[in-house]
Amino acid sequence: MAEPTPATSTFDQDFPKNYEHATVEPRWTASWEAQGLYRFDPESSAAKAGRVYAIDTPPPYVSAAHLHTGHAMSYSQAEFVIRYKRMRGHAVFYPMGFDDNGLPTERYVEQKYKIQKGKITRKDFIDLCLKETREGAEVYQQLWKSLGLSVDWRMTYSTIAPRAVKHAQRSFLDLVAKGRLERRADPILWCPTCATALAQADVEAGEEQNRPMHAVRFDIVTSAHLAGLPDHGIIETTRPELVTACVALACHPEDGRFKNLSGIHFQVPLTNLRPERLRADTDDGAVFGDGLLSAPGGEFRQVPLIFDESVDPEFGTGLMMVCTFGDPEDIAKWRTHKLDTQLILDAHGRMVTPNIPELNGKRVHVQEKGSAIYSEARAAAVELLRQYGHLLGIRDNASRASLHERCSTPVEIQVAPQWFIRVLDLKEPLLERGRALNWYPPFMRERYEQWVENLRWDWNISRQRFYGVPFPVWFCNGCETANFAELDEIPVDPLMQAAPRPCSACGSTDLRPEPDVMDTWMTSSLTPLINANWANWPQGALQGKSLECKENSGEFPDIRDQPRPALYPAGVRVQAHEIIRTWLFYTVVKSHLHTDSLPWRDVMISGWGLDRQGKKMSKRAGNFVDPAEVIGKYSADALRYWAAGATLGQDLRYLEDDVKGGKRLLTKLWNATRFAMQYVGTSLPTQAEEPTLADKWVRSELIEVIGQATQGFETYEYNRAVRAVERFFWDTWCDHYLEIIKERFRDGSRFNAGEVAAAQNTLVFGTYALLRVFAPILPFITEELYHKAIKPLLAQSPVSIHVAPWPAADDGQVDVLGGTIWPDAQEHGAVLRDLIGAVRAARTAGKIGGGRPLAMIYAQLPEAIVPLLPEVSRDWLAACRAEGVQLGALPDDLPAATLGELHVAIAVAELVEQA
Template sequence: MSETTKKPEALDHAEMERRIRDFWEAEGVYKYDPDSGKPQFSVDTPPPYVSAAHLHVGHAMSYSQAEFLVRYKRMTGHEIFYPMGFDDNGLPTERFVEQTHKVNKKTISRADFRALCMEETAKGAVAYEEMWRDLGLSIDWRLRYSTIDEHCRRTSQLSFIDLYKKGEVVRSDDPVLWDTVYDTALAQADLEVMDRKGQLFDIAFRDPDGNDMVISTTRPELIPGCVALYHHPDDERYKPLAGKSASVPIFDYDVPLKTSEDVDPEFGTGLMMCCTFGDGEDVKKWRIDKLDTRLVIGRDGKMTALAGKYEGMDIGGARKAIVQDLDEAGFIRDQRRVDQAVSVGERSGQPVEFAMVPQWFIKVLDKKEQFLKRSAELNWFPEHMKIRLDQWIEGLKYDWNISRQRFYGVPFPVWYVQETGDVILADEADLPVDPTEDAPPQWAQEKYAGMTIVGEPDVMDTWMTSSVSAQINANWAGTQGRMGCDFPLSLRVQAFEIIRTWLFYSVVKSDLHAATLPWQQAMISGWGLNEQGKKISKRDLEKFTDENGYNRYDPHSVIREYGADALRYWAAGARLGSDLRYHEKDVKVGRKLVIKMWNVARLIEMYLEGYDRDAAKVPLADRAVEDRWVLSGLDKLIGDVTRGFEGYDYAIGREALDKYFWNTLCDNYLEIVKERLRKPEVFGETSQKAAQDTLVEVLRTVLALFAPYVPFITEELYQKFYAADEGGASLHKSSWPEKQGREDAVAGETMKSLLAVIEAWRFMRTRDKIPFSTGIDVLTVHLEGEVAHMKEAIEANADTLKSALRARSIKVDGGTGTETNRDGLTLSYTVVEE
């Protein structure tokens, strides 16, 4: 990198970052070496949907926060296994393709639709990889995976077969959550809750004697699907009707009256309508009491033949028509507006229904305590995120439905024998397979000769693959030529909103496969928010693009304008797990830091002219108080930043670095030692050498401490000043700084006195409009009262003040000067006559 020795007039961040990226790639700085003998640190990183999401600065924030830690671990001597995956299969990708190409999977062949999905995911993967490279993520791209590639399909199918053989995965035709928009089954984790206003209707059923039996419902369209009425067994109002039935209004059929302790006698009339199916309670009662099945809402969201004259209507239309007919027939007793919390599909945003379609399930409901124990074993950062997983586990209502009625996903390695219902599993040696295209194993063909064998047309839930990302990275499937890491992995990094999905499902899989956690630690990030405190959306990306193509929420735009280091610096501004509002001014502060580091390094380079790096260093005890003070602060800084990273609290480290770099180093130390460095004839060559030694040590350490946050500028300056002497390929493979026993309380106390004088002089110089170029002949420091004790420190370190204030002479006496800086400290001065 000899070109870095040039001294351009200004820092061109785009050119510098491109050159540094090329250098890292050429040197293989981030390549994983399984034979290095170092302790391994492996990271399970979120594989994003490459076709279904729009990159914004919130993504850059969360990935950067995780990568700060990765860079720290690399510098503390760990062998880093840091892959990147892309989630290329599943509903989000299909939805993106349908919207982009204006197609419907129902009107296009499976092969053609999957081809479009592959085309779009390939484009998305390029955009994402470019983004992560531009951001400076220290990924080994040889470890890249796609959830639709052969290795991942093999791993997913092996997972299914293992769980099937263990009896943990079962096929059932029980009611399942159904998205009528995307025509597919869903799992509980695919739901969101939508708050809305609804109408609650009091509707009269009739007992055998023609008396009213009033129920309350917000879904009168389900009345033709009613299969029972329930009341609490101790409700005296309904005990006389035990064993009797009720007549369903306007549909004129009878349903049994049953009891359940789940019914709240204080709610409404104490009667509950059970339909097939309105909610999970309906499903529960249907299963326990073996009730009739009357599916009045079809998979397409329209009323079925059991709805009579309402057949073919959509749900909203049927509700309106049925209410009108109930009212005209005199069955509505009351109606009122109520608040509703409705379960909707996460992707479609539409209320979910229930359908009865055979599905594959992984059993989780009977293992809640087992999974809660795993949650307790996991080391959480921040710790309070654990409660999110625990609450999710405790609130589980359904086993995990892993079947999806889509095209683009990992196929189930399963065939069925129509005549017997037998299930045929693929041989593990043949994986991956597609049963809609591939023949079953030879043994099955021979065993079931003459019978009809059909392949499973459904594909796996996308989380069925993502949940084995740890096993994918560890090469659990033993794919030839694939590098793997140790299992369990060291760390899972992710955002908090997918704790209920990616983290939970990963824990489930690892527990069922290997009776262990998939990783030792979990690092959970918050959201990047817009200036108004809302999650950044696609609309933000579209709305705020100017005529030059710049968008403040688009990472590509921000990096072009301010540099990757500046964007990463912003990302370090929030504590782990906390949301972070995006303000462009904060990125500008990051840009200011990068430029300041560049300028400080150029200034130090000037002061190091003729400096012999191989010469013996001036002993610490022989250095000036400001040297000992700045090195003492450096030791404390090392401790603060290291403690922050060890606790995964990078924000504490950034805060400590900012304070030291701007206040201690730039505002004070560099200003104090300038004259010592410029004028060895006045202050002595040893004093100059001590200051040079100190600057070399301080800059080297500051670069290393800043390296995880701003990797480009720190690498640039390391190559310029240190790489040749150290023989190191990269700053990011060098050792993390360690404290050197330089903390010096005495130097700190002394510097408080000297800095008080320096601050007083800065104020006076500004007030009296004394040019920086004007030297001071004599500066007299007047001390009395509570600051009188400062006299000894000032007199003993007069050279420090001479250098800092460009003064020929420093005097200390009592009395009163011309300006008060603090109680008892005043100054007077005479300037050097030109």
């Protein structure tokens, strides 16, 4: 009989009664950092064997400085799986990135410093952006560390740093070489507030609101007026201010009302207006001042009637105004019918109508208070149309505007030369890539499919902004040829560096830099390639390498800036669902074009962090909770525990009670481990063990639970893993097993030394296994407990629980105590559990506390259970602190209970003595 090791003062010192997360967590953060525990090691055997797991998580916009528990949630969720993979023996490559180039940062700086593009020098502006970027990154890194993210901070990238710039420029040049890039002066989406071109993905639908429909009369040109035909047509439009940009009226070819009108022309209202006083004096009209009025005096511009299948005869009057440009429909008809172009908006959304002073210079869109949008240009146009008798009516009409997602301004369409990546011809191969990717959860693929199917624009990557990756391009002032930098000349900023050679076409040395910068997604779409240092790859780096997105092959130069093709394709991309159409889509495009492969094997899509009411947390809404506060109050582990409660792909509400639940779990884990170790002592038992049913049962259950947890992590369903483990721990391990074995250590007469040794082994190895399966979720307390309780007992102990082997192997074999599952142990253990439950119910019925010994348990049991009693009864009696059991009819006068088919009554010790 081994002596139990009771709590001593030494034990209390080594193993404090309370768990202090506020001191423990920062200590381990520092320790892990000092050891370089999470560094990617290309020399490790796992890396050399090709067991590499590279992670591509979102580089947050550091400019935002608004981290909330929603961010903490999604990064934690990714990290659960990352820690699991590390324990499975993968060489984990987990870098953090910061997205600090582009429009989001510019918008932030503009708002913070109340400045605008154009009123500050390009250099000053960029300096401010860089400053905010540095400060933001610092704050973020602090939080990520306190959250326990196992990032290799040496590998951090920034999307404005030279390495990323080089990648973006190489990507550009590679696409030029592949014939994927075009410079075109197409009509493109345009933000009048930001004064830049946009891509389709930058546009979002606004709230539905009243956007009145205006009926406008177009007179038919007199010479074409035939007897019996009408003398005018009526169109309906929500954009009356664009009437003077009309280039055609369109109808459906089968529409009977217009069939006979083939060949006729209409007069465009207001185009006959001229400024009153200066009409005779000048030709160009550039000098009109305020107070001038227009008056009829010129010729009406005439536009044809065109026939187009896309016009819906049922809509409005069946006659549609085509102007340049109100919406994509206009562009389509403009293209098909080769129509004239009448541009009347400038880059800031102001009307350019020199002949109509009342309209000229007026803003098309003005953000009013609330969500209503009032347009001064529209109001003026309506007034003019009414004045000249062209406005036939206004009716209410609900629809929604397309907004620039960064500033919520309704987008316009402009024509200006831009760089485009042709993608519209790639829909099929891109859909094929989407199908080849492993989506977790699978239904998220639908979002991708729909986006690709609905693509309507090539990817415009030009932005008329300051803070972004420059195009490595100089234009020839002589012949307008675009001259590109060579691969060995990047990264380069043409605004700072003169063209390295004369124009390739005409030999001129008169070259000017491309002033535009690249779309921010041009860079962030390269994150898997940036991590692999693709821009530094030699020719043929991927040759002979499987791009099947299976396991990666080995061979790593270990210097940070060296090419690392073995990290590509990455193992997994983790991101939220709302950027499937942007980040995920663009990354797939790039990998398809650059490497003819997928960028990663798996994609894990997380949901949103919601507030208590179920609204998405955001800075703008002001409904966010600061994760640093939560960590301070409840610990990072508790916050992570909350995050682990989300079903993959589903949103999760932030409820403080759930974080408190995590804190409770930590306390329980601490106490249970501390309790267990009191009975183990300072070394493992040498006595051969003789496990009882309780030992066999709990070990068998544990093995099953480990299997469930493994299965959960393998499919990125961390919540299944944590729920299974937590339930086992609380219910089976604490409430049953630990209660059962107390008696083994308390009363030396009941159990022999082999049985005590069995309990001690179970405690040690069960605790070790539990700590390991909890470790991905609760990295801090598991590390602390591992070092306090387990590591000193093991002969060959891992330096950290986070590099300890996962307790299950690929083939499902579990290494806990030899992985033995005893036949019938789970079934018989369930009987034991029920028998204990029945007695506990009887105690409750008789108001008898669990501490009071029982003299006798009277039991009436089903036939099938009776034969199990020899195996079950000792643990049963021990758990119930009962002297004996007697089968048969139950005495009437004792506290009794029924659980299923089990009927029991109990007699406390004193009562028996008195009887």
